[in-house]
Amino acid sequence: AQTVTQSQPEMSVQEAETVTLSCTYDTSESDYYLFWYKQPPSRQMILVIRQEAYKQQNATENRFSVNFQKAAKSFSLKISDSQLGDAAMYFCAYRSGNAGNMLTFGGGTRLMVKP
């Protein structure tokens, strides 16, 4: 079974600065997808960014980008120009390319943004 590990329970960043959230996963598959979800205090689960394992290019979405290291099974999220609204729980998630469509989530990282 796949596992997803987020080793940082909490992180903090100064407004306008850059922060990187770590995620590692364990799998024997070569075809899979990775996601970062944001959960603000309102408890919605909001998709931030996704990455296909077969793509070497790192995904970017405005201020959000990933550093995908397939050999190292690492999938970190970089948030540039942090804003107060970025404060939330961030979850890394894995989806197999072969076995169904279910997500395996990491334990989450709580991001605090200091004004």
Place this chain on the structure above:
Amino acid sequence: DAGVIQSPRHEVTEMGQEVTLRCKPISGHDYLFWYRQTMMRGLELLIYFNNNVPIDDSGMPEDRFSAKMPNASFSTLKIQPSEPRDSAVYFCASSLGTGKGQPQHFGDGTRLSIL
């Protein structure tokens, strides 16, 4: 377009009572997922459906839990009888197929408190 709609948003009930959580997926989505979120265990997949058929219910904790999807636009998660340890936030999510890493779209969740 409307997102995934869950009801109720909050539910407080006494131990032993039947609880029914409801979900309306995004129109056209053929996968539906039920997750449970707790502080201790994080986000766990309970069950998922494809084209209204349950595919994997290995995450359902015990026989007190049941889920149905009578049609493409409605699903229920029922707990009978409920216990205090069932207190959690329950999320429903839907997605369109499995191709190209289609993301799951989450509802706002139901916060369930069993007294």
